Amino acid sequence: MKVSTKGRYAIRFLLDLARNSQGKPVRIKDVASRQEISDKYLEQVVSVLQKAGFVNSVRGPQGGYTLSRQPQEYTIGDILRLTEGNMAPVACLAEEDNVCQRAGQCSTLPLWKKLDDAIRGVIDTTTLADLIE
């Protein structure tokens, strides 16, 4: 039940952009050094963000990344679901077609639903903007 580096680095990357890009593109290398993270690994994480349209990229010298929306328009849930996959605590809650045959008689399902609600209650109501002081 841990959030992996993928999700955590994605949040820190976007947060770093929000803070350090004044309209100008920010290089992965700079974020990586500020965040004390492997830049080659961060590159892979950012690639997912880029493909999903979470960031805009500029290639070549003076290139880098910028946010494609306002900080308050990124929920932590969006970022984590993109990078970590579904955030449901059990697989049977993750997708519609993943319902198991025991669902009807499963007495732990209500527990997992409550836990899922609690998690979503936090990650879907917190945005990047909330993390910037």
Added chain:
Amino acid sequence: MKVSTKGRYAIRFLLDLARNSQGKPVRIKDVASRQEISDKYLEQVVSVLQKAGFVNSVRGPQGGYTLSRQPQEYTIGDILRLTEGNMAPVACLAEEDNVCQRAGQCSTLPLWKKLDDAIRGVIDTTTLADLIE
């Protein structure tokens, strides 16, 4: 961010004991077949429960396991922390000595604290008894 089979099987095992043991020991084999779980694997999960004193065991014929407390005295949090390890969503919240050097300037820490609180709010207030209808 998934609860693994270890934690889920442990809950289902204890729940099965609560339902099917009328004072008498319940065999792993029977639980495993009712729960459609590998009995040799369940054995290993149960061994953790036994060593922690969550269940009493009786060896030999007519042996098996019984709950060592009342169902309402087992919180889901106790069971999951025992079998899954710490349930904090990030390592730096898991133990006292795990605090990272960036904690002071870490702007994601409040998020993880809120998420941790939300998770504990569910798992520490739900007991086995709540899952028995």
Added chain:
DNA sequence: AATAATCCTATCAAAATGGTAGGAAAAGGA
């Protein structure tokens, strides 16, 4: 003595995690 159950340890395949590495492609400046 045979049987039935827990107990204990070793092993293992597959997947996930957290990277490293190297080069291709694009864009800018000299």
Added chain:
DNA sequence: TCCTTTTCCTACCATTTTGATAGGATTATT
């Protein structure tokens, strides 16, 4: 045009975790 700088893309890899299987030792009952 050429060099540099950046993103982009893909392959590979070591370690750990996950979810088991397997086999036998130990204990207790009949």
